[in-house]
Amino acid sequence: MELETMYQSLGISPQVLEFAKDTEDSLKHRFELIDSRAEYNQLKVIKAMQDNKVSDIHFAATTGYGYNDLGRDTLEAVYASVFRAESALARPQLISGTHALHVALSGNLRPGDELLSPNGKPYDTLEEVIGIRESPGSLKEYGVTYRQVDLLPDGTFDFEGIRKAISEKTKLMTIQRSKGYATRPTFSVEQIGELIGFAKKIKPDLICMVDNCYGEFVETMEPVEVGADMVVGSLIKNPGGGLAPIGGYIAGRKDCVDRASFRLSAPGLGREVGASLGLNQSLYQGLFLSPSVVAGALKGAIFAANLYEKLGFSVVPDSREERHDIIQSITFGTPEGVIAFCQGIQAAAPVDSFVTPEPWAMPGYDSPVIMAAGAFVQGSSIELSADAPIKPPYAVYFQGGLTWHHAKLGILMSLQKLCDAGVCSLA
Ligand SMILES: *Cc1c(COP(=O)(O)O)cnc(C)c1O
Numbered sequence: 001m002e003l004e005t006m007y008q009s010l011g012i013s014p015q016v017l018e019f020a021k022d023t024e025d026s027l028k029h030r031f032e033l034i035d036s037r038a039e040y041n042q043l044k045v046i047k048a049m050q051d052n053k054v055s056d057i058h059f060a061a062t063t064g065y066g067y068n069d070l071g072r073d074t075l076e077a078v079y080a081s082v083f084r085a086e087s088a089l090a091r092p093q094l095i096s097g098t099h100a101l102h103v104a105l106s107g108n109l110r111p112g113d114e115l116l117s118p119n120g121k122p123y124d125t126l127e128e129v130i131g132i133r134e135s136p137g138s139l140k141e142y143g144v145t146y147r148q149v150d151l152l153p154d155g156t157f158d159f160e161g162i163r164k165a166i167s168e169k170t171k172l173m174t175i176q177r178s179k180g181y182a183t184r185p186t187f188s189v190e191q192i193g194e195l196i197g198f199a200k201k202i203k204p205d206l207i208c209m210v211d212n213c214y215g216e217f218v219e220t221m222e223p224v225e226v227g228a229d230m231v232v233g234s235l236i237k238n239p240g241g242g243l244a245p246i247g248g249y250i251a252g253r254k255d256c257v258d259r260a261s262f263r264l265s266a267p268g269l270g271r272e273v274g275a276s277l278g279l280n281q282s283l284y285q286g287l288f289l290s291p292s293v294v295a296g297a298l299k300g301a302i303f304a305a306n307l308y309e310k311l312g313f314s315v316v317p318d319s320r321e322e323r324h325d326i327i328q329s330i331t332f333g334t335p336e337g338v339i340a341f342c343q344g345i346q347a348a349a350p351v352d353s354f355v356t357p358e359p360w361a362m363p364g365y366d367s368p369v370i371m372a373a374g375a376f377v378q379g380s381s382i383e384l385s386a387d388a389p390i391k392p393p394y395a396v397y398f399q400g401g402l403t404w405h406h407a408k409l410g411i412l413m414s415l416q417k418l419c420d421a422g423v424c425s426l427a
Pocket of ligand 1: 176
């Protein structure tokens with residue numbers, strides 16, 4: 001068969017292909033559900049672009065201060081519409097997700113305020129932003145205190161603990177939608193809504209911010225629709241659709257977004273400056289593609305969960321769970337397993353497929369880490385990518401894939417490498 005020959009030419013054996021076929025066939029219904037959500041979200045994005053009269057004049061580059069950058073201002077209006085927010089910042093001067101989160105937090109917190117995390121320890125890079133790990137320039141150095149309430153053993157919010165933690169000083173609650181690289185479940189938008197409703201009953205003026213990284217367009221609703229005052233994310237993850245070469249966004253209540261804008265540029269300048277430097281078209285087109293890119297990534301995650309669960313490995317989320325983000329983890333239990341998996345993902349990439357990733361001692365990590373990324377945009381994790389710390393339980397985290405067919409090839413290649421290394425057998 002033609003397709004089989006093509007897979008073979010890329011290094012996938014007929015056995016691996018045959019083994020995966022049943023898994024794929026069994027997922028037809030779930031894939032249809034993902035496609036229908038993507039269809040809704042695609043229409044949502046098109047409607048936002050039409051309502052804001054996006055035109056090719058908006059793709060023109062500005063330089064210098066970037067006063068009256070129509071393309072930037074209109075893109076931000078589109079982001080606001082898509083996220084059902086009053087206002088938004090979406091621009092290349094927000095360098096990454098961490099930077100956008102830092103700007104949103106430090107723009108809205110003042111000395112003497114307290115920041116609350118209701119989901120335990122936040123994403124790794126925020127530890128230094130907050131000052132959980134001492135760092136020059138942290139919120140802690142500016143007199144902002146921090147409190148966290150850990151999740152209950154079943155991964156749900158500890159509502160009683162949160163009630164006790166909210167005080168006069170509590171100014172802002174930061175909720176992380178995706179589990180990131182932790183082992184807890186990811187929250188649905190509905191669960192986030194319940195938490196926000198609960199917290200605002202206790203303190204109506206509490207600013208509720210959601211770290212939306214990896215969650216955009218997985219559901220048909222976004223957190224502002226359930227009461228969040230701000231949502232924050234990275235454009236080299238879901239909403240950039242793989243085309244945004246840089247950027248972050250903050251969308252939400254106008255006063256919150258304005259305060260963030262004064263922190264991003266300078267008091268008095270705010271959102272009025274910041275040239276788009278010719279990047280606008282990629283940011284618009286990436287947002288346009290994002291719903292279907294996210295759908296491809298979700299199919300890949302579900303395909304991998306089903307394939308590897310069938311082989312007896314533990315997977316989170318499991319093969320049948322409802323998805324609220326695009327991250328999949330698989331526990332192999334041995335260094336050989338995670339190394340072979342990452343080498344397979346790399347070997348299936350459109351870029352740098354000929355390099356072999358090896359574990360290395362990355363600064364800031366307590367064990368060697370292996371990373372696979374054959375990406376068009378450095379560090380982009382909406383593109384198919386995987387990483388694993390080389391320590392027990394030897395779990396790999398992977399996400400992305402700009403198209404379902406690429407995600408599928410990557411996962412087949414990972415299985416091929418695991419078989420070749422003798423880590424698993426299909427017989
Ligand atoms: C990726 C991520 C971040 C940080 O984003 P960067 O762009 O890597 O700085 C923060 N929170 C979560 C949940 C993430 O997944």
